[in-house]
Amino acid sequence: MTSILGCLLLLVGLPFVGLRALAQDQPDAVLKVFQFPADRIPRIDGDASDWAMVPESYVVDASQLRDDTKKHASANAKDLDVHVKVGWVKGLNRLYFLYEAYDNFWDFSDPGLHNDTFEVVVDGDLSGEPLNPRFRLNAKQPEADARASMFGTGAQNYHIFTPAEGKDWAMVLGCQPWIKELPYANHAQRYSFKHGESGRYTLEFWITPFDYAGCEGPVRAVESKLYEGKTIGLGWAVIDYDGAAVNNGFWNLSSQHTMYGIASQLRAFRLMPLEAGLAPGIAARWSFKVLDVGRRVVAFEDESVGAATWKWDFGDGSTSVEQHPVHAYKGAGDYVVVLTVTGPAGSSRLSKVWDVSLR
Template sequence: MTAPLVCAQAIDAPGPATARDGRVFQIYQFTPETMPHIDGKNSDWDRVPAAYRCGTAELNDTEDGHGTDIDTNDIDVQVTLGWVKGLNRLYVLYEAYDDFWDFERFNPEGYLNDIFELVVDGDLSGGPFIYNPLVPEARKWGASAAHVRNHLAFSGYHAQNYHIFTPPVRGSWTLIWGSQPWIATFPYAHRAYSFDGRQGEAGKLTLEFWVTPYDYAPVDGPELAKESRLVENKLIGLSWSVLDFDGGKRDGHYNLSHDTRMVANASYLCAFRLMPLERDQVPDFRADWSFSLIENREQTVAFRDESVGDIESWYWDFGNGDFSTEQHPLYQYPESGVHYNVTLEITGAGKSDKKTRFWEVMIP
């Protein structure tokens, strides 16, 4: 890997009480047209500026003695995060060089191989999410089924921990440290790898994946789960660790949080902001709009123009023969219990564009 890129341009404005003194890192916004294809290749990420890329220089080995003095000839990693408006998914590109890839074995410490450990707290709620301090029995771990149930009873409900195998082995790509292994399966997650190394040798790995963050992810399954809603400028909690093993011995536990308590307590995660589109992602001229029902005014809808460009006129077709030329019209429908196809057409500077939402405007 080339000289490590770091989040040197990360936002340093005051943030929540999270790791790294409240420093706020950035998550790049893709458009639906440019979002990554999960194929284990990094070309989809070429458009992402260096300010979004977190390299080895951001990590700290807080357990195995390296500190921040990490030899990039030993291990060198880079993590880039993305999101798409309207999709509650976090996209991750993990690129890693290791001078000794260790996998296809089960070592005494209980790890299958080299690990990329990702922890996500989608609503930045913080607090312990592996052991519940109010349930002492949940801290017990042993061979019995009762101990296993107690240990996992509340794990991962409000923040999720993914022990991702690099590379995957025995048909598995990640171990969920929690009570809900379903979060690692499609359609709640997806992944792809490319890898050029062999056991005990140096090599480079590219891991591309997305996961769905949850405010509530119970053992019962996705039917009762609540996805974390990802919206522009929202802060979420997130951090990662790289567990490097060389020949059955752990060579480092490098983490972005600079505190290994991040693996079990979301208060030790870093703050990340879901960023607006970069300028090169914003079209010159595009129609777009949103709507909301007005409380205490029957059958009344507030339409909001969210178009982009040098706009001279707006034409709203409310789907029932009525129309408006206001930019942000307020309209009372004469009928209830009906779905409407509403269209906004914009014109300006010799251009025009339309955006229709089919059956989305429903009048209760």
């Protein structure tokens, strides 16, 4: 059955290719987002040493970009060389970036848009939505209404100035400039060159992707939930100025130039599990949810690493060897629940004291 979105696309003369294909560019070439351990979250200080643990397989370099201006058939490291790593941390709805670049002419004296730029676009829920009013599906929708309803609301665009000297670090393309400030973003940069000189530049930052970030501000904003195995839409372009009024290249990760305004043209990135050597061999982990408050029915979810067997002690004299048990408590109380797991790497136990509190 054709979806409502598919019908809309047909009405405006665009092909319907299915939601998954619509929501990503080059769907057969999924890129990776590195998972940092919770005790090794990168410090945002412009020092790239925190990223040394990230394997080369996660690096997106200049060879994977194409110049949409067609001034350059391929990247020349003597002119512009770029390396990007993207990371995440389980439990935080943040995307971490390390941007390292060499440029033979750093252009950043203008207080406006004329600045070497790292333009990042993120679609945290693969909505594939347009994020620029000029690409709205309903051509009859008034410009003002389109700006209020879609300009960066479902996907977000950051023009990050490299370097930002005497100006804010980024411009948000939309009506929500608050997303580039704490507690939704943070940044730090390091460089020693002056305008017009060559040199190497390092930028560390993190941003919060949003399923909804409206013009009314953060009061109704909905952060994109990040979890292991999730695929998000993400893309970037490097806009290279060399002193002239027109840029010397628009180096795009997407095969579509208009990815800056259409989220369906972003690349697919997958949030990866911890790499071998960073994950523990075995670790008991679990969560729970009260399904029925009146009957005191609780569902327990195993989240352990390396487990092959499970033993639950529900704290009321009852036990279970199921991986994801459901238990009904007979009386009110504050319970100490213990999960013990075993596997090839040994055994592990995790108790939570009075987290399961029933009335």
